[in-house]
Amino acid sequence: MDYRLAREKMVKNQLIARGIQDARVLQAMGKIPRDRFVQEALVSEAYNDYPLPIGHGQTISQPYIVAMMTEALELKGDENVLEIGTGSGYQTAILAELSRWVYTVERIRPLMENAKRVLTELGHKNIFFKAFDGTLGWKEYEPYDAIIVAAGAPKIPQPLLDQLAEGGRLVIPLGNRYSQELVQITRKNGQFVEKGLGGCRFVDLIGIHGWQDSIKES
Secondary structure, rough: OHHHHHHHHHHHHHHHHHOOOHHHHHHHHHOOOHHHHHHHHHHHOOOOOOOEEEEEEEEEEEEEHHHHHHHOOOOOOOOOOEEEEOOOHHHHHHHHHHOEEEEEEEOOHHHHHHHHHHHHOOOOEEEEEEEOOOOHHHHHHHOOEEEOOOOOOOOOOOHHHEEEEEEEEEEEEEEEOEEEEEEEEEEEEEEEEEEEEEOOOOOEOOOOOOOOOOOOOO
């Protein structure tokens, strides 16, 4: 089934109407087939205005949240990007369209393997995958021009701040387990400048520098 019209409607009604302005982000959201990243039983809901379950207690984020977080990274096309929480791989695909390299970390290996399969089938060749505790980042390829965290954290993991390049942007949901605020952190002259982007609700960021009482595979 061809979902191009559904994507066009999503971009117009969910993204542009809510203030997403970055032309490159809008183009990527209109191109990437979100229907390939959801469970088969939920394909008909792929372009609706809400998150969907993807198994293992995880979700694929609402399209608007994906666009807003991506826009906050301010990508121009030549960046090295670190993604914490591969999940379905949909956000990964958007990042791969907009940057040079994407390094994506997922603690739940079956999710990572499924995302890798779909992304490979779609022809993405600039993505590196790692099954690991995302709160530790991926030190091997630091520093990163942009870091995106797709799970709610009680505080900013220090390894992610350490791995952020000068001038780089980090976007992360911060708060308790029931509600968070999306925050953009920019590294300027060795300092970290925070900007609030609004309320949100994400699954928990599990790990040594996140929520620690559930450090096990779901």
